[in-house]
Amino acid sequence: MSEVILEVRDLVKHFPIRQGILFKRTIGQIKAVDGVSLDLHKGETLGIVGESGCGKSTLAKLLMNLEKPTSGEVRYQGRDVLRLNPADQRRLRRNIQLVMQDPYTSLNPRMTVGDIVGEPYEIHPEVAPKGERRRKVQELLDVVGLNPEHINRYPHQFSGGQRQRIGIARALALKPEVIVCDEPVSALDVSIQAQVMNLLDQLQTDFNLSYIFIAHDLSVVRHIADRVGVMYLGKMVEVGTDDDIYVRPTHPYTQALLSAVPVPDPTARQRKAVIRLEGDVPSPANPPSGCRFRTRCWKAQEICSVEEPLLQIRPTSGHPSACHFAQERDVVHAAG
Numbered sequence: 001m002s003e004v005i006l007e008v009r010d011l012v013k014h015f016p017i018r019q020g021i022l023f024k025r026t027i028g029q030i031k032a033v034d035g036v037s038l039d040l041h042k043g044e045t046l047g048i049v050g051e052s053g054c055g056k057s058t059l060a061k062l063l064m065n066l067e068k069p070t071s072g073e074v075r076y077q078g079r080d081v082l083r084l085n086p087a088d089q090r091r092l093r094r095n096i097q098l099v100m101q102d103p104y105t106s107l108n109p110r111m112t113v114g115d116i117v118g119e120p121y122e123i124h125p126e127v128a129p130k131g132e133r134r135r136k137v138q139e140l141l142d143v144v145g146l147n148p149e150h151i152n153r154y155p156h157q158f159s160g161g162q163r164q165r166i167g168i169a170r171a172l173a174l175k176p177e178v179i180v181c182d183e184p185v186s187a188l189d190v191s192i193q194a195q196v197m198n199l200l201d202q203l204q205t206d207f208n209l210s211y212i213f214i215a216h217d218l219s220v221v222r223h224i225a226d227r228v229g230v231m232y233l234g235k236m237v238e239v240g241t242d243d244d245i246y247v248r249p250t251h252p253y254t255q256a257l258l259s260a261v262p263v264p265d266p267t268a269r270q271r272k273a274v275i276r277l278e279g280d281v282p283s284p285a286n287p288p289s290g291c292r293f294r295t296r297c298w299k300a301q302e303i304c305s306v307e308e309p310l311l312q313i314r315p316t317s318g319h320p321s322a323c324h325f326a327q328e329r330d331v332v333h334a335a336g
Helices: 056-063 086-092 113-123 130-143 148-152 160-172 190-207 218-224 242-246 252-259 266-271 302-306
Strands: 004-019 025-041 045-049 071-076 096-099 178-182 210-215 227-232 235-241
Touching: 004 056, 004 210, 025 056, 025 210, 025 235, 045 056, 045 218, 056 178, 056 210, 096 160, 113 130, 113 148, 113 160, 130 148, 130 160, 160 190, 190 210, 190 218, 210 218, 218 242, 227 242, 227 252, 235 242, 235 252
Parallel strands: 045 210, 045 227, 096 178, 178 210
Antiparallel strands: 004 025, 004 071, 227 235
């Protein structure tokens, strides 16, 4: 395994719940991210999956320092990015960039593509002298599969897939080492998703990039990720390699997610054991005691309500799982 480029330790983000009009008082906390730890290795893609509301996008903002954490650490090459002064923080942003989820709202409609992709050079003029910026922008457009001659067009003149390519070009402008992809293909058609995924894969090889790839589509994550982390209600519940998560899942929540993936093969579909979870996802303002998944888990016992399971390697699994009763289950899945 290559060197660790990004370290996250016990990252917590609680949003206050306030009541009142003139005199607001805090009456609770939304526990969006509640003690997440992870490592990203150089040249690796780490996928983060989970259903809506589990804290994936909040985690992405914390990694970019767009949100200030309640507690915890984010270290890039050994430096705590959350405690840098403004000048060092500005220099650091050259190395960690973001590809946003919605290609329609993440681009300024009043700016041309040239201005959008070239804007990082205005903030970091040392990267590209003013006379070279137009040429560099055209090179970036060519790298992501767009016509360099369209540099003077506006975002509304492009399709959704082309707009996402513009966002990727903007992220590449400062030659970063880490790119956080926050559901970059969820708003695109399936065929366009495949094109963007292949582009990201090729760019990783060409520029030696490391990705944090956030998505809710398990098949998309499997296509690109080297390792996968599964989140539930603000916590990481299972982490492992491609095979660990998709072939040998041990956490009940991961198994339930995989059982919900559609299977195109009619024969395999008949043999597939579908797990139907009972009840709704608990509120992040008042999560269950002990294991947060216990209110929907068919394995839950008394220990699950008293003792929170740690994310660690269990005797029955070869990878970390936050379950007292972690065990493999035969799940037929579509991705393969």
